[in-house]
Amino acid sequence: MDNSINKTAESFKFIGTTGVLTIEEDYSEEARWKQMIKRVARNKGSVFGFVMIIFISFMAFAGPLMSGYEFDQQISGHESMAPRIPLLEKVGLFDGSETLKTSTGELVVNKYETLAGGEDVYHWFGTDVLGRDLFTRTWMGTRISLYIALVAVIADVLIGMTYGMVSGYYGGRVDTIMQRVLEIINGIPSLVVVTLLIIILKPGLLSITLAIALTGWIGMSRIARASMLKLKESEYVLAARTMGAKDFPIMYKEVLPNIFSQLLIMSMFSIPNAIFTEAFLAFVGIGIPVPMASLGSLISENFKSLTTHFYMIVPPVLVFALLMLSFNLLADGLRDALDPTLKEV
Structure with missing residues (x-):
């Protein structure tokens, strides 16, 4: 060691804390639900899906009240009228005119101009071949799809989760x-189940609800069973059993909180499948009976007028596609947010 340097008290100078750059770090632990919300918020697709679900849900309940028409109201003289929207008609968009193809060429027709008092008549999505307002029927049909989504979640939670956890x-x-x-x-097959229910019950929402409730929870039960088989021999489960905890408290208080994220993701992915099942059944003619409407039945009815009045099928198809896409995007965002393998270290 070099002792040639003599260090005295004057060799050091106390500078205090003035002018010293310090960095404060907060290592406080954040709540898990706050972390999940931040992760979901960083996913633009899931944010878009969540916003669209809120918007579609709002329009499903407020839309029929905005139009001034009933969903089953058949207005004589208003058959097959093109969309007409206030303000937009002044710039040449959705002014009620449509182009019809005839044997001699194309013909531009505006039925609002030939209708008595037509200057005050507006059908934002147009009307169908029976003179029913498509704006009202589209959002009434969206209510059915949202109801089916709720039924799918309830069936997953009450039947699928319980069945799988008990089995595992x-x-x-x-x-x-x-x-x-x-x-x-x-x-x-679900189609066979629905057909049998229609034979026993009347065709309608009840038979479709029972069909989804009877078969829609199978995927959830398998996920719950697999997770239970993985965690039932864990140390905290053995400790709870040693302390005298009963079976169901162990399942719902010890295991369920640790697999809830997986079950939530599975429930979100089951919603589009349930909505698609209802739409498929309605499209093949064994869904919601008339005059009630669902998105599937509207697509089935207006598909017949695709070549003549294509605007009739556009609104239910767009709402159906957006609803399916939004639930899938939100489910993807929740999966990324709740997946432990994606957490930052």
Whole structure:
């Protein structure tokens, strides 16, 4: 060691804290739900999906009140009228005119001009071949789709989650029997189930609700069972069992909070499938009976006028596509936010 340098008290100078740059770091732990919201907010697709779901839900309940028409109101003389929207008509957009193809060429027709008092008549999405306002019927049909989404979530949570957790927790013979029953139910196509329910019950919303409730929870039960098989031998579960906790408190207080994120994601992905199932059943003619409307039945009815009045099919198709896309985008964002493998270290 070099001792040639003599250090005295005068060799050091106390500078205090003035002029010293310090960095303060806050290491306080943030709540998990706040972290999830921030992760979802960083995903532009999930934000778009959430906003669109809120907007569509609002229009589904407020839209029929805005038009001034009833969903089953048939207005004589208003058959097959093109969309007409206030203010936009002044710039040549949605002014009620449509181009019809005839044997001699194309003909521009505006039925509002030939209608008595037509200057004060507005159909924002036009009317169908029976003179019913499509704006009102489209948003009434959206209510049915949102109702089906709610039924799918309730069936997943009440039936699928409970069935899968019980099967995975007890295992052995109980698990074997429950899984064989599940395979039998899954082996019956949903179309057959709906057809049988329509034979027993009247065609309508009740039969479709029961069909989705009977078959829509199978995917959720499998996810819940797999998660339960993975976690039921964990240390905290064994500790709770050692302290005398009963089976159901262990399932719902110890295991469920640790698999809730996976079940939530699965529920979100099951919603588009349920909406599509209802739309498919309505399209093939075994869905909501007239004069009630769903997005699927509107697409089925207006598909017949696609070549002559294409505007009739556009609103239900766009709302249906946006609803399906929004739920999928939101589910993707929740999966990214709740996936433990994607958390920052």
